[in-house]
Amino acid sequence: MKSVVIIGGGIVGLSTAYYLHKEGFEVTVIDKGDITSGASFVNAGYITPSHIIPLASPGMIAKGIKMMFNAASPFYMKPRLDTDFLKWSWYFHKSSTPAKVEKAIPAIKEINLMSRELFTDIKNSGDLGNFQLERKGLLMLYKTEAAYLHEKQVAERVAFEGLEVSDLNKSDLHKLEPHVNIDAEGAIHYECDGHTTPTEIMPKLLAYLKGEGVVIKTNEEVVDIKSSGDRIIEVITNKDNYQPDEVVLAAGSWSANLAKKLHLKLPLQGGKGYCINRERNTGISIPAILMESKIAVTPMNEFTRFAGTMEFSGNNDIIRKERVMAIVNGVHSFYPEIEIDVAEIENVKTGLRPVSPDGLPYIGKSIKIKNLTIGTGHAMMGWSLGPATGKLISELLTGNKTFMSIAAFSPNRVF
Template sequence: MSKSIIIIGGGIVGLSTAYFLQKEGHQVTVIDKSDITSGASFVNAGYITPSHIIPLASPGMIRTGLKMMFNSSSPFYMKPRWDPDFFKWSWYFHKSSTKEKVEEAIPVIKDINILSRELYTDIKKSGDLGDFQLERKGLLMLYKTHKCYEHEIKVAKKASFLGLEVKELGKQELSIVEPNIAIDAEGAIHYECDGHTTPTEFMPKMVEHLKKAGLQIKTNEEVVDLTEKNSQIQSIKTTKTTYTADEVILAAGSWSGILSKILDIKLPLQAGKGYRINVHRPTGISLPAILMEAKMAVTPMNGFTRFAGTMEFSGINDTIRKERVLAIANGAKAFYPELEIRADEIANAQTGMRPVTPDGLPYIGRCQRLKNLTFATGHAMMGWSLGPATGKLVSEIIDGKKTSMHIDAFHPERRFN
């Protein structure tokens, strides 16, 4: 039966959800506070990463964050501030960062990433969006030190055990797979299971397709209030009008926690800011890579190479910290010594807010109290990778179908203590 559905949020998760719901014949409206041309879904590394099996909440991360707290150019920066929500989230993060919980999360993260990788391929084959970059060249984890190698080889062995394609590369092998640029690294772990895309190409094509399919996409319209009655969301008030719908999906990224508070729902979530630099000239880089010591990503996209990274917890804001952008440029230079990122390229850096849960797993599922509310948020650094899978799972939830994978681990009201 066709339902009227409001999706709050027009990022990769919201649009992917709209994509799969419209295929089931539902009447869908997407509402976004921006014009859907910027933000995390546009500035990310574009990775589709089954290899990223370790959640952000892992042993030692809080200690790392505390060490870096007073260095605003560090890869993992937590701005000192008085924020009770952040304190509570940090405590939950600490409680989640155990070896046991990481081991439980690994197969779940792998499964949802593989599901999403397959769905990206299905979208490409469907022709709905026309042609767009979708490559399966894998991902290089480049390392300079034995310490980073030891860390990553443990992950690689787990990934290989789970059936993911992994290979070790030495210096000579690196020069073979990347012949057009010098790399200052001791070697790499090559996750051949991974793919990549160009987000700034994919997102506009998805918006255009959804509009042609008859969906309503409301931009520059912010949700300011939500009312409830009889255990359901009754209305959605925006800066322009008021909506009603059979189903409401909260896919507002880092703003999801703020909107949840209106409904007296506590959704532990923090905004993790990331940065990107685009280089619109030949770099010689042909393979996506994580520069391990610099903790940053490099992606050869359609028409440019993207350098992205850092995780900054400083609340929701669009402030660009120049020292963090410079750290990305310097990190790139350390691994690609022949590459010079110009001042104008650094000046054109952009940022986006990634919604981070305390345990590194997204919130996907129905609200217990409000029967017509479904959550689809909290994907942290894997938002791009997990967009289609989340959209597919949400469409199955709405239709009461058996989900494509078990989603208990993603329950939006799970306990963290």
């Protein structure tokens, strides 16, 4: 039986453990925290085949520069003299071309659709018991014609790709969401999308893995990775040493620093997001993105989550009050009757999404280190793509044919 150490206990790490265990591997997951917080817990819970356009798209750098000096803006890049950040920014700029976006679309669509199917398979298996998994779609709510016309272009491409999408006016919107007052001119409805409650699934997945004999090491940090020739021979933590046959690097935003220990370049930046949960009834029944405010809204199991912002300010968990209030104000702008109180604001949570320069994940085996497989860099699609990434990594390690071509996701790609 082959032994595998998975570094990182987020949705990608645990999904990988799930599929590798099914294939008969001896699996150990190591996480520097207690697997109760971070991006896998504070995300919007979306399953989004509609998100076919990568973050690195034409115009994003210009937007970033424009918003750079406004710490309350939805997309914020903190100016700093950091070599890794400056290199990443240059690679991001080089990746933001129509040709590269066009090339990325089919791969993003395919892996999203597969992941949506795998979420359903996991639920139907009964392994995790019951959990929220709904297919009500995603509403892109807009106030201005400019926002509508921008999203209309995306919607046309989504429809061209064979995914379900419709155009809603104010009246249509009211029929779909009769129990909440929405101040919007209309919406694009991506009917192909689904949603979940991450804080429900993550503990259930963790409990299932523990019950199946998967070793979970929490509050244990990998401090070094030793290699000899083209193989990892030892993973060293602050508590123990491991000599696995295979290593999976799925440490989210911290993956780049760990890759450096093997003299590997893995351009990656942590994109901080925030979320506010409201446990009082909101009347919202369908997930939405408030376009002008760039806020995600999700009716989760027993609460509504308001999530947003993409903040590049380094790997830290500092909460910036102005960014939290931007979410509060954005929500009130679209849902004028929904108030977020002081206690809810003070209970804000944050997490770091690992963002590659081209907005595509890193999924694949290292060409330099033969027993290293990488799964990170999913940006805003980490939750959506967790199961598919885990399945792909299990196929790579078993030597089976992957369910799709993963050339676009190669961790060895050059920017």
